[in-house]
Amino acid sequence: AQTVTQSQPEMSVQEAETVTLSCTYDTSESDYYLFWYKQPPSRQMILVIRQEAYKQQNATENRFSVNFQKAAKSFSLKISDSQLGDAAMYFCAYRRMEYGNKLVFGAGTILRVKS
Amino acid sequence: EPEVTQTPSHQVTQMGQEVILRCVPISNHLYFYWYRQILGQKVEFLVSFYNNEISEKSEIFDDQFSVERPDGSNFTLKIRSTKLEDSAMYFCASSSVSVVQPQHFGDGTRLSIL
Numbered sequence: 001a002q003t004v005t006q007s008q009p010e011m012s013v014q015e016a017e018t019v020t021l022s023c024t025y026d027t028s029e030s031d032y033y034l035f036w037y038k039q040p041p042s043r044q045m046i047l048v049i050r051q052e053a054y055k056q057q058n059a060t061e062n063r064f065s066v067n068f069q070k071a072a073k074s075f076s077l078k079i080s081d082s083q084l085g086d087a088a089m090y091f092c093a094y095r096r097m098e099y100g101n102k103l104v105f106g107a108g109t110i111l112r113v114k115s
Numbered sequence: 116e117p118e119v120t121q122t123p124s125h126q127v128t129q130m131g132q133e134v135i136l137r138c139v140p141i142s143n144h145l146y147f148y149w150y151r152q153i154l155g156q157k158v159e160f161l162v163s164f165y166n167n168e169i170s171e172k173s174e175i176f177d178d179q180f181s182v183e184r185p186d187g188s189n190f191t192l193k194i195r196s197t198k199l200e201d202s203a204m205y206f207c208a209s210s211s212v213s214v215v216q217p218q219h220f221g222d223g224t225r226l227s228i229l
Binding site for chain 2: 033035037042043044045046047050052091093095099100101102103104105106107108
């Protein structure tokens with residue numbers, strides 16, 4: 001079974017600074033998807049960024065980028081120029097490359113942004 | 116942008132009562148999911164649904180749970196006899212037939228069992 005591990009229960013960053021959230025996963029599959037979801041206090045689940053395992057290039061969405069290391073099974077999220085609105089719980093998630101497959105989530109990292 | 120809609124946003128129920136959580140997935144999506152998040156814990160998969168049948172379910176999804184797509188738009192999760200430990204946030208999600216497209220989540224229903 002696939003597992004996702006987020007080893008940082010909580011992180012803090014100063015506004016305008018950069019922070020990196022860690023995620024590792026375990027799978028025997030060669031093709032799959034990885035995601036970062038943001039959950040603000042309102043508890044919505046908002047997709048931040050995704051990475052296809054068959055793509056070597058790291059995904060980027062504005063201030064959010066990932067460092068995908070397939071051999072190490074590592075998928076970290078970098079947030080640049082942190083803003084107060086980035087404060088939330090961040091979940092790393094894995095999905096097999098099959099139709100309709102479930103997401104497997106990590107335990108989450110609470111990100112606090114200091115002004 | 117199309118959204119997944121969940122109702123109600125908050126449901127309070129007495130232990131032992133039946134509860135139905137409702138979801139309206141995005142209209143052209145064909146895969147539907149329910150996830151659960153107990154307060155302070157991670158999001159856990161409950162069940163996936165495709166072509167009017169369950170395609171996968173977790174060990175959490177026991178005989179007390181059922182899902183249904185009663186018409187062309189709604190997707191429901193029923194808990195037959197609620198327990199205190201069913202108190203959680205329940206998220207509905209849907210995805211299209213394209214394997215590259217992500218799942219879209221609703222805003223969740225907070226279920227409180229008294």
